[in-house]
Amino acid sequence: MxxxxxxxxxxxxxxxxxxxxxxxxxxxxxxxxxxxxxxxxxxxxxxxxxxxxxxxxxxxxxxxxxxxxxxxxxxxxxxxxxxxxxxxxxxxxxxxxxxxxxxxxxxxxxxxxxxFGLLTAIVVARSQAERERDRLRYISKLEQRLASQRKLAKAKTILMQTRAVSEEEAYRLIREQAMTKRVTTEEIADAIINANDILSFEGKA
Incomplete structure (x- = not known):
């Protein structure tokens, strides 16, 4: 092997x-x-x-x-x-x-x-660049995950307030909609937040 x-x-x-x-x-x-x-x-x-x-x-x-x-x-x-x-x-x-x-x-x-040393310089430079790219990708994924979690938390809060449901039930509703529409929970959370913003704006008009 x-x-x-x-x-x-x-x-x-x-x-x-x-x-x-x-x-x-x-x-x-x-x-x-x-x-x-x-x-x-x-x-x-x-x-x-x-x-x-x-x-x-x-x-x-x-x-x-x-x-x-x-x-x-x-x-x-x-x-x-x-x-x-x-x-x-x-x-x-x-x-x-x-x-x-x-x-x-x-x-x-x-x-x-x-x-002498040129080959080493090339390998070290490329290795460092790869590690830096990996680090930046990891940070980017973490930031995306945190942003997604914040959206989900906000959407759950909106449902809890507007539908008088528990946090667990709010999350279940979001997941159910995501599965029905074949989209991510983040997309459903976005839709809930946007709809709430529109309704809030209309209420103030």
């Missing part, structure tokens, strides 16, 4: 299907970075200067931080589904550090780029 691949082995295996965007000047260092990525097996698209829009199939971005692009802050950097960014730096000062933080970088490699 084969052992299921670990997260690390999967990330390593996926390198040959990785679409990498390289924002780097067309100099010796940039050419070496591209050559090393291709030796690893990645598919590479290179541009300079950096673009405001990424290719749709981008899985990873390498970005050279240079003085002329220190203020570069494209919209895709802040998107939850944006690919991880590894910055390439050839100097250190407060402005550069600020640029790295602003790019929400998942990794940093020093220029001139060496083959």
């Amino acid at each position: 084969k052992t299921p691949p670990t997260g690390t082995s999967r990330l390593l295996r996926d390198l040959r299907s990785l679409n990498v965007v390289v924002f780097h000047p067309d100099d010796t260092d940039g050419q070496e970075l591209i050559a090393q990525l291709r030796r690893i097996g990645c598919r590479v698209k290179a541009f300079w200067p950096p673009r405001e829009r990424l290719p749709e199939d981008a899985d990873l971005v390498f970005l050279a931080v240079r003085p002329e692009v220190a203020s570069f802050e494209p919209g895709w950097v802040k998107r939850e589904d944006s690919p991880p960014v590894i910055v390439v730096v050839n100097y250190e000062n407060p402005t550069m550090v600020e640029s790295v933080l602003r790019m929400n970088a998942s990794g940093v490699v020093a220029s001139p780029v060496k083959s």
Whole structure:
């Protein structure tokens, strides 16, 4: 029986299907970075200067931080589904550090780029990005669940007040309607809340 691949082995295996965007000047260092990525097996698209829009199939971005692009802050950097960014730096000062933080970088490699450490930087950056996406998805699901529970609680309160029933009976009525109409209890709760709001508004008119 084969052992299921670990997260690390999967990330390593996926390198040959990785679409990498390289924002780097067309100099010796940039050419070496591209050559090393291709030796690893990645598919590479290179541009300079950096673009405001990424290719749709981008899985990873390498970005050279240079003085002329220190203020570069494209919209895709802040998107939850944006690919991880590894910055390439050839100097250190407060402005550069600020640029790295602003790019929400998942990794940093020093220029001139060496083959040693590049593979690790890619795997770590992608692993961190996956964990962050998982964390955001988990938070989003929790928020949706809490919002649904609040709606359900409000709908039950409305039924309890308007029909003089218990909380248990109010919930039973909501579930019964949901099953009859083949919708979720949240949708029924929404309908109850909206109807109550309309009736309350008409009563005040």
